[in-house]
Structures are given as structure tokens and as C-alpha cells.
Amino acid sequence: MDTNEDLAFLKSMVMERRLHLLVKIHAVLRRFGRVNPVPYRDNAESLASNMSKELGNGPDCADCSELIHLLSSPHVKALLSVHDVVARKTYDPELPPMDGDTADEESVRIVSLVKSQEPLGATLKRDGSTGAIVVARVMKGGTADLTGLIHEGDELREVNGVPVENKNPEEILPIMAGTQGEVTFKVIPAAAAKGETSANESKLFVRALFDYDPELDTATPCRAAGLSFKRGDVLEIFGHDDDIWWQARRYGDRSPRAGLIPTRQLQERRVAFQRPKALFKSHKIQKQLTENADYGAITGIHIAGLRRSFRLGRRASRSIEESRWKIREILGECQAPTYLEVAPYCWDATQHHRLVLLVGPRGVGLSELKRRLLLSDPDHFGVAVPYTTREKRKEEEGVEYYFVSRQTFELDIVNHKFIEYGHHSGNYYGISLDSVHKVIAEGKVCLLDVQPHAIQFLHTAEFKPYVVFVKPPSIEKLRFSRRKAKFIATKEQRPTTSFKEEDFEVMIAEAEAMDDQYGHLFQKVLVNCDIVSAFDELRAELRKLEGAEPQWIPVEWTAVPIAETLC
Numbered sequence: 001m002d003t004n005e006d007l008a009f010l011k012s013m014v015m016e017r018r019l020h021l022l023v024k025i026h027a028v029l030r031r032f033g034r035v036n037p038v039p040y041r042d043n044a045e046s047l048a049s050n051m052s053k054e055l056g057n058g059p060d061c062a063d064c065s066e067l068i069h070l071l072s073s074p075h076v077k078a079l080l081s082v083h084d085v086v087a088r089k090t091y092d093p094e095l096p097p098m099d100g101d102t103a104d105e106e107s108v109r110i111v112s113l114v115k116s117q118e119p120l121g122a123t124l125k126r127d128g129s130t131g132a133i134v135v136a137r138v139m140k141g142g143t144a145d146l147t148g149l150i151h152e153g154d155e156l157r158e159v160n161g162v163p164v165e166n167k168n169p170e171e172i173l174p175i176m177a178g179t180q181g182e183v184t185f186k187v188i189p190a191a192a193a194k195g196e197t198s199a200n201e202s203k204l205f206v207r208a209l210f211d212y213d214p215e216l217d218t219a220t221p222c223r224a225a226g227l228s229f230k231r232g233d234v235l236e237i238f239g240h241d242d243d244i245w246w247q248a249r250r251y252g253d254r255s256p257r258a259g260l261i262p263t264r265q266l267q268e269r270r271v272a273f274q275r276p277k278a279l280f281k282s283h284k285i286q287k288q289l290t291e292n293a294d295y296g297a298i299t300g301i302h303i304a305g306l307r308r309s310f311r312l313g314r315r316a317s318r319s320i321e322e323s324r325w326k327i328r329e330i331l332g333e334c335q336a337p338t339y340l341e342v343a344p345y346c347w348d349a350t351q352h353h354r355l356v357l358l359v360g361p362r363g364v365g366l367s368e369l370k371r372r373l374l375l376s377d378p379d380h381f382g383v384a385v386p387y388t389t390r391e392k393r394k395e396e397e398g399v400e401y402y403f404v405s406r407q408t409f410e411l412d413i414v415n416h417k418f419i420e421y422g423h424h425s426g427n428y429y430g431i432s433l434d435s436v437h438k439v440i441a442e443g444k445v446c447l448l449d450v451q452p453h454a455i456q457f458l459h460t461a462e463f464k465p466y467v468v469f470v471k472p473p474s475i476e477k478l479r480f481s482r483r484k485a486k487f488i489a490t491k492e493q494r495p496t497t498s499f500k501e502e503d504f505e506v507m508i509a510e511a512e513a514m515d516d517q518y519g520h521l522f523q524k525v526l527v528n529c530d531i532v533s534a535f536d537e538l539r540a541e542l543r544k545l546e547g548a549e550p551q552w553i554p555v556e557w558t559a560v561p562i563a564e565t566l567c
């Protein structure tokens with residue numbers, strides 16, 4: 001028993017008079033079942049009728065009159081009729097033949113539902129053409145749905161004996177509110193209700209890529225029936241044949257009742273209206289990124305993928321993929337972030353690990369978190385070794401860098417081998433897909449910090465990327481937590497410097513811009529305030545990827561092609 005509401009519902013149910021009568025009938029039937037009585041005859045009804053007639057034709061007598069009166073009472077007649085049915089074991093009802101006049105008559109259904117504190121889970125509307133009150137929606141998992149007695153399109157004639165013709169839907173609610181427990185409806189069933197549809201509905205799970213609050217939605221047909229959700233929530237969708245409103249339930253919610261949410265089409269149309277604003281914002285931020293392209297951070301440790309020169313270089317120029325993404329966005333070709341169809345996925349040891357992508361504004365602590373993960377378990381985590389065209393010093397090939405010629409590097413750029421690349425002090429630096437493949441092939445979790453535009457490039461069934469967005473805390477907490485931290489200085493050789501107020505402001509602005517533009521691609525948002533807690537949280541989150549609990553991943557990543565035969 002979860003809530004007081006459930007208790008109240010159970011109490012009202014066990015106090016129902018009809019339930020008591022049913023229990024009594026059950027007890028009596030069980031008693032008689034044990035005796036196993038055999039019917040003496042199966043025509044008690046006609047026998048009683050004949051007897052009444054004969055007694056009526058006979059002499060007057062008080063006892064005879066009383067018996068005639070008794071046998072002609074509807075209850076006794078009904079009892080004898082039921083007796084005959086049971087004796088003959090002919091339980092299928094025999095319907096009277098339909099004559100021409102009654103064939104077109106409306107069939108009326110009386111439906112009785114037991115009401116708890118919760119709404120019954122159906123929305124009503126007034127039919128524009130007929131003025132009738134009809135059931136607009138039956139919310140999945142609500143009381144009305146669970147009984148199977150009320151269907152979409154049913155026309156309401158009476159509620160608790162009160163006719164509802166010419167009433168507005170809002171006037172009907174008080175009629176129901178006045179009663180405790182049972183609510184009775186007189187309905188004309190919708191034609192569609194005669195066929196069962198819900199059992200065959202296919203299940204659809206989506207991840208919401210935006211926040212939704214029905215209270216703020218002026219277009220919703222019924223605010224009270226709306227379902228609020230946050231970006232990242234997994235939703236189970238029912239009745240997805242409606243173009244405007246879906247019924248949905250948040251996965252893992254205890255309430256079985258579904259709520260209304262905008263459909264993908266509706267949300268895409270809404271986003272299309274907002275797009276020019278988003279574009280303007282992202283351009284502004286992009287300018288900031290370029291102006292501040294020299295920032296980096298110090299790790300003090302020489303692990304591949306954490307080298308300062310690479311990190312400085314990667315920011316100096318935009319990758320080809322970024323340019324493409326930008327162009328697509330400007331042309332409005334990219335899909336509006338609405339819902340992503342997802343399916344449950346469980347990693348097992350026979351598969352490669354998912355790629356872990358860390359994104360965040362400059363200086364937020366991506367390298368620090370990566371470094372701590374590597375040190376915590378070097379056999380489990382790995383980072384992709386970058387490629388460079390600079391001269392090899394006292395380094396080992398493939399440990400800190402792969403050293404390649406300028407010509408090879410440029411060919412690889414043309415062949416889209418780089419996830420990201422950049423220029424620093426006249427040399428190219430870049431992370432190639434080959435480096436990522438190598439780490440994955442070693443059976444390790446590949447940790448990669450990328451600019452967010454690169455996520456799309458890696459969003460494939462092969463990598464199944466798990467994207468962690470590392471964001472800064474409030475500016476006050478940043479000032480306090482970073483007071484001893486050193487930030488990589490510029491390439492003009494100031495080796496290290498402390499964070500300045502301006503760095504914090506840029507960090508927060510960049511984080512907001514990233515969240516606005518790419519937030520729908522993030523699976524985890526990690527606030528890096530205290531480094532120890534942030535690391536622990538990240539470590540725990542990454543452990544979950546290998547746990548028994550299913551992860552929700554895009555459905556196309558799980559699709560196994562079904563072989564077809566040409567005949």
C-alpha cells in the first residue's frame with residue numbers, strides 16, 4: 001500500500017454494498033456446490049404460469065388469490081426463469097429478433113466507475129457539429145482505461161442521472177465531484193469502441209530532448225491531463241497515431257496514468273518558429289570561442305591526449321565536420337531536438353565498451369577528470385593518442401603522439417579521418433578515428449574530450465557514445481574552488497597563470513551556450529565544483545554503463561538487420 005489515496009480507494013471498494021452481496025452469493029453458491037443439487041424439472045416458469053391460470057379459473061379462495069399474486073410478481077417470475085436456465089444449462093442469451101423500427105435505435109450503455117481522489121483519467125469535449133459531450137481521450141493506465149468501459153468517441157448522455165446535453169465539459173466536473181465512490185455514466189458507445197485496439201498498440205520509448213511544462217503550454221487541450229518532463233527523461237508513448245498530442249508516461253514513474261505531451265510534429269513546428277533566435281545566440285558565442293582560442297590548462301602529467309600543445313592546437317582551427325554542421329544548421333536542415341526513439345541496452349563483456357565523451361567549456365576540468373580516471377584504473381581506461389606533424393623529440397612513437405608527415409596529415413583531413421584537428425606553432429595536431437579504434441580494441445573504455453560539435457560525428461552504433469557534459473558551478477563557487485588552480489597560459493610563453501574573473505565569466509557563458517545548442521546530445525550533466533566529489537560521481541556513473549541496469553540508447557544502434565531472400 002503506497003499512499004493514503006490507495007488506502008481510501010481500497011476502503012471505498014470494500015465498503016461497496018454490491019461487493020458484499022457478491023461475496024454472499026459466492027458463499028451460498030459454494031455451499032450448494034458441495035451438496036451438488038440436481039434440478040427436478042426445467043420448466044418451472046411455464047408450470048407456474050399454467051398453475052396461475054388454472055387457479056384463476058377455479059373457485060374464489062383467499063389462499064389461491066395469495067398464491068396467484070405471489071407467482072405473478074416479477075421477482076418470483078425472474079427467479080423461476082433463472083432456475084430453468086440453470087436447469088437447462090442454456091446460458092447464452094437469446095436476443096429478441098430485431099424489427100425494422102428498432103434497428104436504428106442508439107444502443108445505450110450504463111457504466112459505473114468507482115472514483116478515488118485521482119481523476120478518472122478521461123478528457124471530455126463538446127462536439128463542434130452536434131453539440132454532444134464526447135470522450136476526447138482516455139488516458140492510458142487511468143481508472144477509465146483500466147476498466148475498459150469508456151472509450152474515445154463515446155458520447156455522454158447522463159452523469160449520475162443528470163442529463164449533460166447542452167452543458168459545457170467544465171459544468172460536468174462538479175456533477176462528478178459531488179459524489180463519493182461511484183460515478184454512473186449513460187453513454188452511447190462510439191463506433192470505433194466496438195473494436196479492440198489498445199491491446200495491439202506497439203510500444204514506443206523516446207528520450208525527451210527538451211523540457212515541457214503543460215502549465216505553460218497555451219495550446220494544450222487540457223492542462224490537467226498534461227505530463228511534465230525534463231530533457232533526458234525516458235517516456236513511454238501510447239496512441240501515437242494522433243498528429244498533435246501523444247499520451248505518454250515517464251519510464252519508472254509509479255503512477256500508471258498517462259498524460260498528454262506534444263507530438264514530435266507539433267514540437268518540431270514550435271522549434272522551427274524559435275530557430276532564428278537560437279542561431280543568433282550560437283553565432284555570438286562562436287565569436288567568443290575564436291577570440292579566446294589560446295586558452296588551455298596544465299595537467300603536469302604527460303599522458304597521450306593530455307598534451308598541452310595538442311590542446312592548444314585543436315582550438316586554433318575548426319574541423320571540417322564542425323563547418324559542415326554549422327552550414328547544415330544555418331540552412332535549417334538539422335532536425336529539431338524533440339524526441340529520440342530509444343531502446344534498452346545492456347552491455348556485456350563480449351562487446352566493446354561504449355565511448356565516453358567529455359565536453360565542457362575551456363578550463364572546466366575535463367583534463368583533470370580524465371587524468372584522475374586514468375590514474376584510478378589505467379587497465380580499464382585509455383585515451384586516444386593524437387597525431388602531429390611536428391618533429392619528434394625524445395618521444396616514443398605512438399605513446400605521446402603518432403608522428404606523420406604534413407602530406408599524410410592533410411590527406412587524412414580530406415578523408416575525414418579526424419574527429420578534431422588544429423594548428424599550433426606551425427604544426428598540425430589532431431585526434432583520428434584510428435586512435436579511438438585502437439583504445440577500444442584493447443578492451444578499454446576510451447575517454448575523449450571533444451568540442452561538442454564533434455559529438456554528431458561519433459554518434460554511431462559502433463561507438464555508442466555516452467556524453468558527459470561537465471559544467472562549472474556558480475561564479476562564487478568557481479572563485480572559491482579554483483583559487484589555487486593554474487590555468488594554461490598563452491603560447492606567448494607565460495607558463496601558467498591563475499584564473500581571472502574574466503575566465504570564470506567566459507567559462508560560464510560558454511557552458512550556457514553549449515547547453516543551449518547541444519544539450520539534447522548530453523546524457524549526463526556533471527557540475528565540477530569540488531573535484532573529488534565530481535570525480536566520484538563520474539566514476540560511479542561510468543560504472544553504471546557496465547552494470548545490469550539497462551541503458552537507453554537510440555533505437556537504430558540496437559537494430560539488427562533481418563536477412564532477406566530474393567526469390
Ligand SMILES: Nc1ncnc2c1ncn2[C@@H]1O[C@H](COP(=O)(O)OP(=O)(O)OP(=O)(O)O)[C@@H](O)[C@H]1O
Pocket residue numbers: 295296297298299311360361362363364365366367368369481482485486487488528529530531532534
Ligand atoms: N573542481 C576543481 N577544483 C579546483 N581546481 C580544478 C577543478 N577542476 C579542475 N581544476 C583545475 O583547473 C585547471 C584547468 O582544468 P583542466 O586543465 O582539466 O581544464 P580543461 O577542461 O581540460 O580545459 P582546457 O582543455 O582548456 O585546459 C587545472 O589546473 C585543474 O587542476
